[in-house]
Amino acid sequence: MLTTTKQIMPYYSKISDLIIEEDFKSYNKILNNIKINEIHETLVLSLLRVSYLKRKKISSWNNFLDEVKIDFHDRGHDINKLLIGLI
Numbered sequence: 001m002l003t004t005t006k007q008i009m010p011y012y013s014k015i016s017d018l019i020i021e022e023d024f025k026s027y028n029k030i031l032n033n034i035k036i037n038e039i040h041e042t043l044v045l046s047l048l049r050v051s052y053l054k055r056k057k058i059s060s061w062n063n064f065l066d067e068v069k070i071d072f073h074d075r076g077h078d079i080n081k082l083l084i085g086l087i
Contacts, residue, residue, distance in 0.1 A: 002053055011043055012046050015050055017047065019054055031047065031063075032064075044071075044072075047064070048065060048068065
């Protein structure tokens with residue numbers, strides 16, 4: 001599992017670049033193939049927050065958000081606090 005800032009930053013940088021470049025096809029592919037329970041919550045939240053303003057152009061965004069809600073609930077997190085501004 002990606003757990004440290006050092007491990008997460010390269011991924012955060014890449015997902016940010018995809019949004020900046022408007023490469024929504026690749027972003028969709030990531031959201032469709034990622035296993036939420038295998039990555040740290042910080043990266044999961046980054047995937048949602050970085051893409052929030054472009055979510056209407058990312059067809060899998062809402063499904064990913066729904067999956068995150070379930071996963072975070074299963075992990076015992078308060079989804080209303082963690083996902084504030086997204087739900």
